[in-house]
Amino acid sequence: MRIFSSARDPGSIGQAVGPASSVSSPIILGEGSLVVLAVVRLLVGLLWFQQLFWKLPPNFTGLHSYVVKESQYTFLPGYGSFIQHVFLPNFLLLGAFTWTAELLVALTLLFGVFSRFGALLSIVLALQLYVGLAYAPGEWYWTYGMLVLLGIVLAAVPTGRRLGVDQWLEPRLKAAAQTNRLARFLHWFV
Amino acid sequence: MVKTVRQAFLAGILAGFLAALLFLVDYGPGNSLHGVARWLGLDSQGAGKFVGFLLMLILGGVFGILFGVIAGRWRPNLGRWLLIGLVVGAVWWVLVVLLIGTGINHLRLNFGDFLISSVPLLVYGLLLGSIAFQWREQNA
Numbered sequence: 001m002r003i004f005s006s007a008r009d010p011g012s013i014g015q016a017v018g019p020a021s022s023v024s025s026p027i028i029l030g031e032g033s034l035v036v037l038a039v040v041r042l043l044v045g046l047l048w049f050q051q052l053f054w055k056l057p058p059n060f061t062g063l064h065s066y067v068v069k070e071s072q073y074t075f076l077p078g079y080g081s082f083i084q085h086v087f088l089p090n091f092l093l094l095g096a097f098t099w100t101a102e103l104l105v106a107l108t109l110l111f112g113v114f115s116r117f118g119a120l121l122s123i124v125l126a127l128q129l130y131v132g133l134a135y136a137p138g139e140w141y142w143t144y145g146m147l148v149l150l151g152i153v154l155a156a157v158p159t160g161r162r163l164g165v166d167q168w169l170e171p172r173l174k175a176a177a178q179t180n181r182l183a184r185f186l187h188w189f190v
Numbered sequence: 191m192v193k194t195v196r197q198a199f200l201a202g203i204l205a206g207f208l209a210a211l212l213f214l215v216d217y218g219p220g221n222s223l224h225g226v227a228r229w230l231g232l233d234s235q236g237a238g239k240f241v242g243f244l245l246m247l248i249l250g251g252v253f254g255i256l257f258g259v260i261a262g263r264w265r266p267n268l269g270r271w272l273l274i275g276l277v278v279g280a281v282w283w284v285l286v287v288l289l290i291g292t293g294i295n296h297l298r299l300n301f302g303d304f305l306i307s308s309v310p311l312l313v314y315g316l317l318l319g320s321i322a323f324q325w326r327e328q329n330a
Contacts, residue, residue: 168269
């Protein structure tokens, strides 16, 4: 069994036309590699899932000190002021948004349903953490950098197509994508 | 039918092992497995984690058999098997966590406890359906 991450015809991906061709031969992931990557997806989903429990609704208490820390130590000019004047006065709204987004990342990765969407969302959340916390005291800047890189890997490889709902969704969305724009759009995320 | 049930039993043990990993990797080394042992009132300071891990494998196999009995009635179909797996995961949560854990052993069940027990068991169900289908497809 083989898997291609693109909805395009597999035959059009990097086909070598002869010994002198400068085009690389296609890389096809074997079944074992796909399952290993699916387990990695599960564990990254668990990583995000576990981070929900120290900032539970309705107060999102654990999150507050981190937002304050971000406002003090961000390396992006103006971002600290933005946090202080927009995010902190509306902390409950920010907490609800952050918690819901992280829950969505966890569920999409754990269940392998629109897993590439979850991975893309995790990149956005991790980038925000990197910008805010990477150079805060007691933090190791690679922590958030690695979180971004993990998200990029899971967005690049369709890991939900093994041990996930995407395995069922993908052929259906691919077939519907021929005639339906929404299906074509959704197909990017499986 | 017998073949389907036998495969589902083994798939259940493997899915139980993977779900146990979700309880194993946490802030402490496997502390969440104490919670699994508590569902059946079998927790102890020394052996609680090990009992919890073993329970995930045993119950994984038992609910795998239940999956095999239900799924074996129809021709293999990925969507149906994933759905049956999710339902079996939900049945595990209702029977073991809600009825035995909360109802009989009086464990608390707030929002956080609900999330941390239900999501891994639903993931178990999904893995069970997916693994069982994959094996069936390979042997067909």
